[in-house]
Amino acid sequence: MIKIKRLYEEGKDLFAVSDESPFYPDGKGGQLGDRGSIGPAKVLYVKEVNGEVHHKIDKPIEPREYDFEIDQARRKDIATQHTAQHILSAAFLKIAQAQTVSFHMGEETSTIDTDLAVLTERTVEDVEKLANEVVKSCVDVEILLVDREEAERLNLRKAISEKVGQKVRIVKIQDFDLSACGGFHVKNTGEIGIIKIVDWEKVKQNLTRVHFVAGERALKHFQECVTVTKSLQRTLTCSLRDLPTRIEALIEKIKSVSSLLDRISEEHAQLIAASLLRRKIFGYEVAFYEGFPSVAKALLKQPPADLLVCKLEEEFALSSDRIDCGQIVSKLRSILNVPGGGGKKRGSVKINMDMEEFLNLLEKALEVEK
Ligand SMILES: [Zn+2]
Missing domain, CATH: 3.10.310.30 (Diaminopimelate Epimerase; Chain A, domain 1)
Structure with a gap:
């Protein structure tokens, strides 16, 4: 049961407020929030405000106790992306001595900002290889609750945040990664299936933002890539490998034809x-x-x-x-x-x-x- 104590409107949005909630808030620890329902209302967004939980809902309800339901498939996806992030961050540290500065989970892809000024394709391949080896070894992901002093003695990947209290929740992926985290994680790395880096770009202060997908999202991404390249291959009647040179040649041809057209037009x-x-x-x-x-x-x-x-x-x-x-x-x-x-x-x-x-x-x- 969840106890809604009051409701309020903000522009067109309607929020139901509770002191405690089983719904994980959006943005907390860079993670996506839970969705589901409170009584007859759908939960569209969740935020934490001054110790209260504000649920954006799709229809008005009375303040009282309600049954709730949490979208478990979404939570599983969140757990998959989040655990993949732990593995990827640890792999970046081991392969390129790169620290993860921040993490953001999106609805389609997620990103980590690493303190790498330059990221090469070779490093990306090595990081992906190591990360996927951890996935394939199907190791357990353990959650440990330890005292702060003890946690500080552990070799954590990242320093513990000031906001964390006396008890620290540690996520342990065997001897591969140890970090303090309050989010959702899978129970075994095998559940992730695959981790794939799909893009990277330079961002502020010499950081590199790495976009990645894992699990079902990786399969979806792969399906989309195949659909797009198949269609290009059919249009250009060439193999997958020949696509880049074929497209470059076409662009060159268009450039030279258009400059020829300009010259002819001027003469005409x-x-x-x-x-x-x-x-x-x-x-x-x-x-x-x-x-x-x-x-x-x-x-x-x-x-x-x-x-x-x-x-x-x-x-x-x-x-x-x-x-x-x-x-x-x-x-x-x-x-x-x-x-x-x-x-x-x-x-x-x-x-x-x-x-x-x-x-x-x-x-x-x-x-x-x-
Ligand atoms: Zn985590």
């Missing part, structure tokens, strides 16, 4: 510049182009008339060395009430209409200008 723009369709509007010569965006881009660089208008996809671009494009755009915007912008030499208006319609509107804008 020079050829057609003099013969573009033109119209006189209030003494200004206005040339217009409707066609390839890359050619339009090249034409806009050097307007072949007082004003050049190019129709692009759902947008009209303006370019001029004589008329203030920014002013034309603001006139057009006031007439049309559409987005647009620009400076003296260039401008654009987002609108979908045909060239003739646009030129008529332009006439109105230039008329005001005159």
Whole structure:
């Protein structure tokens, strides 16, 4: 039973408060919190506030005693990730003499921040190998309750936190790891199945953040990787191993084709510049182009008339060395009430209409200008 003593609202959230709770709070020791139900209400989040436990619930309940249920599958997953973290942290210490500075458990992956400035693939492989050997040896994970003085004499991986009281809860994985921890752990390392590092990155103060998954999460991750690479292999008709070189070659090809396209477009723009369709509007010569965006881009660089208008996809671009494009755009915007912008030499208006319609509107804008 759990005794709810009061309820309160915080924005859209509703919290049920108790002095004691079987629900493990979110964020405590870097761990995820429990989920489940209190009476008819679902527990969505749990936090510890000044010695009380605040349960975020999905519907209002009366303050009284209730039966509760804890999502055991989730707790098992939390225990798996947490024990994997102990093993991984110990492996980093043994292989790379790297201390774990902090730990964060996420809903999909978890992270440890190690004091390594540089992490190589080789070290990652060695750490994973050692960690998974501990998993495969199926050793018991023991929980010991010892006095603080005794705990301090033990060779713990990390110093005991100031917050810990007289009795210290020690998690012992045979002679591999010994650390003080209040979270959930599996009973035997074999339950973890596999530990896999999936990514790492440099973070503040020369630390390396290591992202990892364990147990069911590792299987899910592997399944996702296979689905994605299979689909890429089918699209690119190549083997898994050839994927990186195949993709690099494609990117190189796209780069060279696009620079070739730019060069051809510029040549083409020079050829057609003099013969573009033109119209006189209030003494200004206005040339217009409707066609390839890359050619339009090249034409806009050097307007072949007082004003050049190019129709692009759902947008009209303006370019001029004589008329203030920014002013034309603001006139057009006031007439049309559409987005647009620009400076003296260039401008654009987002609108979908045909060239003739646009030129008529332009006439109105230039008329005001005159
Ligand atoms: Zn732990």
